[in-house]
Amino acid sequence: MLRLSNAISCVLVALAAAASSSASSQPFENSAIVRTIDLGGSLVHVTTTFALKALKDAVNVYTITLTEEEIFNTSWLEVNVKGKQHPLTITYSGAPAGSKFHNLDVNLETPLDAGATLNLVLETVQTHATWPWPKEAAQDEKQSLKYETSLFVLSPYNTSVQRTKLKSSSPGILSYTTPDNVQAFTLESPVTKSGATVTYGPYNNIPSSATPEFLARYQQPVVLHYNYDYPVLEVLSLKRAAEISHWGANLNIQDDIVLHNAGPQLKGHFSRLQHQTQSFYGRGAPHVLPLFTVQLPPGIRNTYYIDQIGNVSTSRLRVAPSVARGSKNTQNSIMELKPRYPIMGGWNYTYTLGWDASLGDSGSYNSKTGKYIVSVPVMTEFPGAVVNDAELSIILPEGATDVDYVAPFPALSNDVSTHVTYLDTIGRPMVTFKYKNLTNKHAKPIYVSYRVPITAHLRKPMAVATVLLTLFTFAMVARRVDLTIHKTSTKKM
Amino acid sequence: MSEYDSMKALHNSLPPFQPLISVALLPYIALILLASTFTLAFYISTIPKTTIPGKEIPLAITASILGGFGVVALFCTVGVYV
Numbered sequence: 001m002l003r004l005s006n007a008i009s010c011v012l013v014a015l016a017a018a019a020s021s022s023a024s025s026q027p028f029e030n031s032a033i034v035r036t037i038d039l040g041g042s043l044v045h046v047t048t049t050f051a052l053k054a055l056k057d058a059v060n061v062y063t064i065t066l067t068e069e070e071i072f073n074t075s076w077l078e079v080n081v082k083g084k085q086h087p088l089t090i091t092y093s094g095a096p097a098g099s100k101f102h103n104l105d106v107n108l109e110t111p112l113d114a115g116a117t118l119n120l121v122l123e124t125v126q127t128h129a130t131w132p133w134p135k136e137a138a139q140d141e142k143q144s145l146k147y148e149t150s151l152f153v154l155s156p157y158n159t160s161v162q163r164t165k166l167k168s169s170s171p172g173i174l175s176y177t178t179p180d181n182v183q184a185f186t187l188e189s190p191v192t193k194s195g196a197t198v199t200y201g202p203y204n205n206i207p208s209s210a211t212p213e214f215l216a217r218y219q220q221p222v223v224l225h226y227n228y229d230y231p232v233l234e235v236l237s238l239k240r241a242a243e244i245s246h247w248g249a250n251l252n253i254q255d256d257i258v259l260h261n262a263g264p265q266l267k268g269h270f271s272r273l274q275h276q277t278q279s280f281y282g283r284g285a286p287h288v289l290p291l292f293t294v295q296l297p298p299g300i301r302n303t304y305y306i307d308q309i310g311n312v313s314t315s316r317l318r319v320a321p322s323v324a325r326g327s328k329n330t331q332n333s334i335m336e337l338k339p340r341y342p343i344m345g346g347w348n349y350t351y352t353l354g355w356d357a358s359l360g361d362s363g364s365y366n367s368k369t370g371k372y373i374v375s376v377p378v379m380t381e382f383p384g385a386v387v388n389d390a391e392l393s394i395i396l397p398e399g400a401t402d403v404d405y406v407a408p409f410p411a412l413s414n415d416v417s418t419h420v421t422y423l424d425t426i427g428r429p430m431v432t433f434k435y436k437n438l439t440n441k442h443a444k445p446i447y448v449s450y451r452v453p454i455t456a457h458l459r460k461p462m463a464v465a466t467v468l469l470t471l472f473t474f475a476m477v478a479r480r481v482d483l484t485i486h487k488t489s490t491k492k493m
Numbered sequence: 494m495s496e497y498d499s500m501k502a503l504h505n506s507l508p509p510f511q512p513l514i515s516v517a518l519l520p521y522i523a524l525i526l527l528a529s530t531f532t533l534a535f536y537i538s539t540i541p542k543t544t545i546p547g548k549e550i551p552l553a554i555t556a557s558i559l560g561g562f563g564v565v566a567l568f569c570t571v572g573v574y575v
Contacts, residue, residue, distance in 0.1 A: 465561030
């Protein structure tokens, strides 16, 4: 699985040209390409299915082409063989000089012979791909978003038939672009709308399209303007601190979150009266966020939801019973969070959410190597929201050595530093990971392994004992110091 | 990716983390240790003064060690998991 973030822009130096585009030497042919775009708020799921046929023997590298906008917006990408779970290995094979598209090489696990067919599914999650239009909305107006994509799915191979389906969650589609200059590929209507789905296609007999000539001649942007009935959420910054304690057998996770409503800006001022009327009659506007629900791990205790003012009491928590590590978890704890004020379009809300969990639920001990392994989730999934900047700090017990970690996806930066907290003498090692543009597909755990000798455990009691001994020594010395005023005998003159 | 999967499988197969002292016992341990510390401190204060504190020093060391463990257990009991 390759995670492409905005950092990919540094790789956009023209690399060597990829596969040749001569028809007779192409190893594959696409029988059908179907791209389904599930439109959301800040997250857009794009699933592209390639039905390919091999034209030569022993071919095992298939090239997928993505346009520049797609690459910039994609935060998560995975290619599977249809029906199989195991993702295939992908390598970035560069952008041909002067072109506006990028090639990814997919390594098919078993080489195909001429005439063999295969279905590949490319799943991507795009972030920051939609924008609110109109940009401002009053408290009782609807919310609509626009999404832009390119008409054709590019491919270095010939395609027999291709279609793109854009699915909105609500049937209110306000407008969509009608493409022109597609008579070469279809004689029927180039776009059809049915309910909440707009279909561009089917387009037949498309030649190798990963060429600048095709892009200049046929490729065009299509914009869909649709109603969206849920608030569009963005987490501007997420700072997660996971503190591991061996004395208390506890894993404390604390999230500092800045939440932003990325919907249309509020036009006019906020009327509490209108808001109360709307919630009483159940006619809330779609871009207003009065409350939201997050799913926390099972078996947590001492949960706290605070912001700068103090504890926020308008919340409800239902704790799910703890499950043994490794067995399938069917139930999560559900926390309903109601901020102090409803979050209108363009508003922010900053809060802290934290909880304690027993270390036995997420930690294990390998007696063969003498190392402890703890799994720390990178983030808690926010319903339909993108996390712009995320930072995860894992604070290990004092005196931990041989710190190592295995992450599900690479971070933008890793850092090891020292964190000092209660009863610490030498400080605790802290591993910090920084990420950008995380989606709900990134809510996976990182496994950290470390070693802590027993002498490191005894540091804390000995530190407190030293302080107490200092007090006792001071007391012993002080009670032997004579501070009484003695009567001096005066000689009678 | 397979390194991640093998680490995940290893982590799930290993026995769960067990602390040296069971967490459920920590409140009672804190109470007993801190009570002993205070009792010893009071006793030390009643020992008659001699030039060399021959009896006070070993008792002070014992009280400090008991107090050290007691304070750590107290911290964990009240929810500050150190």
